[in-house]
Amino acid sequence: MPDTLSTSNADHSGEEQKYHAFINLALVLAAITGIELVLVYLPINGTFIFATLVSLSLFKFFSVIAWFMHLLYDKLILTLAFVTGLAIASGTVVALMFIMDRGFVDFEAISAF
Amino acid sequence: MSSSLTEPTAPATHDHALKPEKSNLGLMRPDHSKSVIIDWLTTVDHKKIGIMYGAMALFFLLVGGLEALIIRAQLIVPENDLVSAERYNQLFTMHGTTMIFLAIMPLNAAFFNFLVPLQIGARDVAFPRINSFSLWAFVAGALVLNFSWLMQAFSELGWFTASGPTAGMTDFVPGMGWFGYAPLTERQFTGVGTDFWIMGLQILGIASLSAAMNFIATIINMRAPGMKMMRLPVFTWMTLIVSLLIVFAFPAITIALGQLMFDRVFDTSFFQVAQGGQPILWQHLFWIFGHPEVYILVLPAMGIVSEVLPTFSKKPLFGYSIVVFSGAVIGFLGFAVWSHHMFTTGLGKVATAAFSLLTMAIAVPTGVKIFNWIGTLWGGRVRFDAPMIFSVGFIWMFMMGGFSGIMHSAAPADAQQQDSYFVIAHFHYVAIGGILLASISGLYFWLPKILGKMWAGKLSTWVAILSTVGLNVTFFPMHFLGLIGMPRRTHTYLSGFGWDSYNMVCSIGAFILGFSILLFVIDIILLMTKGKPAGNDPWDARTLEWATTSPPRSYNFARTPIIPARDALWEHKHGAENRKITFVDEGSHGIHMPSQSWMPFVASFGFIPLGLGLCLMQAGVAYMGYVTISGLVIITLGATLWAIEGPGGYHIHPKEDEI
Amino acid sequence: MSDDAHNNDSHHNLMVDNKKLFMWLFLGSDCMFFGTMISTHLIYRKLYPESFDPTSLFSLELTSFSTFILLMSSFLMALAVSAMHKSDIKSFRRNTLGVIFFGLIFLACQVYEFTEFVHEGLTLKSGTFGSTFFMLTGTHGVHVAIGLFWLTCMYFYSFTGKMDPHESAIDVEVAGLYWHFVDIVWIIIFTVIYLIEFIK
Numbered sequence: 002m003p004d005t006l007s008t009s010n011a012d013h014s015g016e017e018q019k020y021h022a023f024i025n026l027a028l029v030l031a032a033i034t035g036i037e038l039v040l041v042y043l044p045i046n047g048t049f050i051f052a053t054l055v056s057l058s059l060f061k062f063f064s065v066i067a068w069f070m071h072l073l074y075d076k077l078i079l080t081l082a083f084v085t086g087l088a089i090a091s092g093t094v095v096a097l098m099f100i101m102d103r104g105f106v107d108f109e110a111i112s113a114f
Numbered sequence: 115m116s117s118s119l120t121e122p123t124a125p126a127t128h129d130h131a132l133k134p135e136k137s138n139l140g141l142m143r144p145d146h147s148k149s150v151i152i153d154w155l156t157t158v159d160h161k162k163i164g165i166m167y168g169a170m171a172l173f174f175l176l177v178g179g180l181e182a183l184i185i186r187a188q189l190i191v192p193e194n195d196l197v198s199a200e201r202y203n204q205l206f207t208m209h210g211t212t213m214i215f216l217a218i219m220p221l222n223a224a225f226f227n228f229l230v231p232l233q234i235g236a237r238d239v240a241f242p243r244i245n246s247f248s249l250w251a252f253v254a255g256a257l258v259l260n261f262s263w264l265m266q267a268f269s270e271l272g273w274f275t276a277s278g279p280t281a282g283m284t285d286f287v288p289g290m291g292w293f294g295y296a297p298l299t300e301r302q303f304t305g306v307g308t309d310f311w312i313m314g315l316q317i318l319g320i321a322s323l324s325a326a327m328n329f330i331a332t333i334i335n336m337r338a339p340g341m342k343m344m345r346l347p348v349f350t351w352m353t354l355i356v357s358l359l360i361v362f363a364f365p366a367i368t369i370a371l372g373q374l375m376f377d378r379v380f381d382t383s384f385f386q387v388a389q390g391g392q393p394i395l396w397q398h399l400f401w402i403f404g405h406p407e408v409y410i411l412v413l414p415a416m417g418i419v420s421e422v423l424p425t426f427s428k429k430p431l432f433g434y435s436i437v438v439f440s441g442a443v444i445g446f447l448g449f450a451v452w453s454h455h456m457f458t459t460g461l462g463k464v465a466t467a468a469f470s471l472l473t474m475a476i477a478v479p480t481g482v483k484i485f486n487w488i489g490t491l492w493g494g495r496v497r498f499d500a501p502m503i504f505s506v507g508f509i510w511m512f513m514m515g516g517f518s519g520i521m522h523s524a525a526p527a528d529a530q531q532q533d534s535y536f537v538i539a540h541f542h543y544v545a546i547g548g549i550l551l552a553s554i555s556g557l558y559f560w561l562p563k564i565l566g567k568m569w570a571g572k573l574s575t576w577v578a579i580l581s582t583v584g585l586n587v588t589f590f591p592m593h594f595l596g597l598i599g600m601p602r603r604t605h606t607y608l609s610g611f612g613w614d615s616y617n618m619v620c621s622i623g624a625f626i627l628g629f630s631i632l633l634f635v636i637d638i639i640l641l642m643t644k645g646k647p648a649g650n651d652p653w654d655a656r657t658l659e660w661a662t663t664s665p666p667r668s669y670n671f672a673r674t675p676i677i678p679a680r681d682a683l684w685e686h687k688h689g690a691e692n693r694k695i696t697f698v699d700e701g702s703h704g705i706h707m708p709s710q711s712w713m714p715f716v717a718s719f720g721f722i723p724l725g726l727g728l729c730l731m732q733a734g735v736a737y738m739g740y741v742t743i744s745g746l747v748i749i750t751l752g753a754t755l756w757a758i759e760g761p762g763g764y765h766i767h768p769k770e771d772e773i
Numbered sequence: 774m775s776d777d778a779h780n781n782d783s784h785h786n787l788m789v790d791n792k793k794l795f796m797w798l799f800l801g802s803d804c805m806f807f808g809t810m811i812s813t814h815l816i817y818r819k820l821y822p823e824s825f826d827p828t829s830l831f832s833l834e835l836t837s838f839s840t841f842i843l844l845m846s847s848f849l850m851a852l853a854v855s856a857m858h859k860s861d862i863k864s865f866r867r868n869t870l871g872v873i874f875f876g877l878i879f880l881a882c883q884v885y886e887f888t889e890f891v892h893e894g895l896t897l898k899s900g901t902f903g904s905t906f907f908m909l910t911g912t913h914g915v916h917v918a919i920g921l922f923w924l925t926c927m928y929f930y931s932f933t934g935k936m937d938p939h940e941s942a943i944d945v946e947v948a949g950l951y952w953h954f955v956d957i958v959w960i961i962i963f964t965v966i967y968l969i970e971f972i973k
Contacts (some may be wrong), residue, residue, distance in 0.1 A: 090805045
């Protein structure tokens with residue numbers, strides 16, 4: 002197999018770069034988790050905390066996908082497959098949150114509270 | 115490159131080394147089996163799998179049809195007592211569930227399976243063993259769902275009474291409607307019928323999901339050289355879109371069914387009102403699946419029509435790119451309209467308006483397709499062979515279903531039509547007038563390729579006339595029945611509302627429709643017994659599957675074709691020299707064929723104890739929890755052994771001059 | 774090795790491996806799956822915020838710890854995949870064992886948490902909160918367990934000598950994708966179930 006040698010050399014240096022990216026990302030993710038833990042106990046405005054938590058989570062979510070799951074290094078088609086599912090899921094969640102409203106609940110019928 | 119594409123040839127010489135080999139597990143692979151049963155149980159050949167799906171689909175079409183005929187017989191006169199109210203509920207529930215999940219979906223799967231690899235110039239799908247798994251999981255799901263009839267019979271005979279969680283309930287067959295609205299489906303109100311429905315649908319869902327992912331991978335990755343995406347036959351495009359719809363829509367119902375099961379088995383509060391559960395959430399989750407599901411049902415039909423019309427007009431499809439794009443838009447928008455099934459639930463002004471507008475929007479790409487189909491016919495040299503008659507019928511009948519659909523999209527009008535016979539008229543026009551006519555068209559078109567025999571006689575004309583007459587006589591009056599107020603799902607009605615004559619006409623129509631299906635079955639039997647050899651390309655068609663023998667060899671193409679254009683076969687036959695199909699020179703190591711395997715069958719077999727165990731546990735039968743767990747164990751074991759045995763494979767060497 | 778070129782599993786039109794495409798499609802589907810469950814939970818919290826206050830039950834420290842553990846297991850998984858690409862089976866085994874070990878710790882934390890909650894009276898039957906909490910975190914836990922089973926099988930298979938690094942790299946990568954997905958779902962669950970309850 003004449004090809005393996007040259008490709009494996011290229012692979013190795015590519016793998017080294019990815020290795021460093023992974024370590025860096027792991028450290029960043031650990032730090033973020035710590036920040037989140039501290040943040041909820043701080044006496045700051047609730048909406049701000051909520052927005053920050055959501056942003057941090059989104060960052061963690063997308064960075065694991067991009068680096069650990071390789072999407073950045075792979076073909077676009079895979080990103081499309083995943084993003085479509087994500088878009089449909091998010092759209093549905095958002096729509097449902099708007100539609101389901103306390104105003105429609107018949108609290109008389111609920112014996113639990 | 116000669117024109118020998120359409121000449122029959124002798125079968126491939128098989129290597130004398132073609133003996134079964136051992137897998138990585140150390141067990142013999144079931145390749146080259148002499149036993150027909152073992153061959154078909156372990157096959158990974160997409161063509162055989164397609165035939166099995168098709169046979170089961172046609173069987174369940176008849177079962178569902180029988181359920182419908184009993185319904186119509188019950189309704190032929192007011193205050194009839196042919197069946198009890200409970201039995202009537204079970205009949206319409208099973209009719210809907212059977213037709214959607216056990217007839218149309220597997221019929222579509224049959225077409226996908228048989229045609230897609232051939233149409234893209236491949237030898238098989240991306241994951242042949244998963245393909246087999248999907249089929250047998252489907253069989254398991256069908257078994258679990260219909261086992262309920264057996265339980266009901268036992269109950270009627272007095273041999274079995276429900277105890278434990280569903281003590282006192284007598285409905286063993288699902289009777290809560292094919293859409294299973296909460297809170298009727300809770301344990302206090304329905305018996306194990308609901309559990310059979312839940313487990314049946316879950317298993318069928320897994321079958322559909324695995325097949326869909328398989329087809330997406332196949333269409334994206336396994337195309338022959340030169341088969342660019344925009345050269346694909348429209349049917350293959352529709353398969354891709356439908357598969358994507360399945361992948362993204364089924365999880366919603368999987369969760370909804372799971373939540374319902376938890377409510378029934380573990381007493382959770384997802385839909386139980388007293389604990390705060392909101393039954394409306396079931397409706398949302400169900401229709402988030404349910405609406406894409408109806409596009410999953412109809413888009414393949416549109417794909418079939420998009421193949422048949424050009425072939426019998428001897429013209430390319432008018433506006434190929436737009437037709438493909440419209441299909442994609444319909445699929446995508448299909449996720450945004452689910453609450454149009456819920457206009458009368460009090461969603462609020464904004465939501466109602468939004469869903470109403472989006473539903474109207476879906477009519478646009480659908481209309482575009484219809485114009486393009488008509489454009490295909492226009493100026494063509496039209497031949498009214500059987501497939502063409504049904505496809506033309508599709509255009510008209512589906513359009514009528516579309517008109518009543520648009521009427522529904524206006525929420526104020528829908529407020530009167532909801533839950534009335536108007537809705538039944540709408541969806542039967544799109545389902546029978548649309549999906550069934552297109553499917554029959556597809557069967558008339560492709561069965562000669564699948565079975566290698568040509569249709570004998572002109573029975574198809576009678577099938578066409580009687581099915582169209584039957585459809586219209588049954589369902590057209592239902593528009594009026596709905597507008598004058600007859601509600602759905604009522605097992606009888608009183609005289610004096612003005613409904614009597616309409617109902618009698620509908621029932622007579624139903625029997626005409628049933629008779630036409632009987633004639634169709636007879637025509638298929640005549641094909642199988644008296645049909646003459648069809649030859650490779652009896653219709654002078656346009657796409658790659660017609661370049662193979664009828665039926666195609668196990669390996670589809672002796673050498674991988676290189677595709678120069680859209681409608682590749684047509685260009686090859688009638689186009690310029692540089693648009694002829696050439697072939698990849700694959701050297702001398704022959705064609706790699708995937709090995710057959712028991713593991714998909716074993717793994718999917720586990721669904722039977724899983725499903726039945728849980729339902730019987732709900733019915734109070736002892737030790738059924740262990741049966742359920744054993745089902746899980748079998749599935750896990752099957753899957754693990756499957757992974758370890760490896761794909762295997764063997765080589766075949768076709769003759770030089772073969773396709 | 775001539776099987777390589779004709780092996781259906783690695784045929785490329787768009788230069789993407791079949792197995793990898795299949796797994797990404799499955800993950801897209803799993804997004805909808807978890808999305809629906811998360812949606813149900815959020816809806817019921819929106820409808821009845823006062824019905825239950827989980828902040829007294831939740832131990833943010835424990836859950837942050839288990840989140841961190843899972844994140845680190847994801848990191849080790851990335852290293853395991855990388856090792857396989859470099860044909861370093863020993864490193865692959867070490868890292869995979871690490872993933873399994875951390876995954877087990879995560880599951881142990883979950884089990885501990887669940888038993889504590891049941892002790893305190895929060896069960897599947899405890900209204901909408903109990904239902905959505907246990908179904909969501911329970912389903913996630915089952916996904917983790919399946920992943921651990923898969924990785925364990927892979928770990929032991931690497932000792933049989935039948936695991937060719939060149940051919941198995943894709944299988945390891947696909948397992949890695951699944952594991953990372955399970956991790957990122959947890960990140961969302963952690964935020965949406967635990968963290969937001971603590972905002973005043």
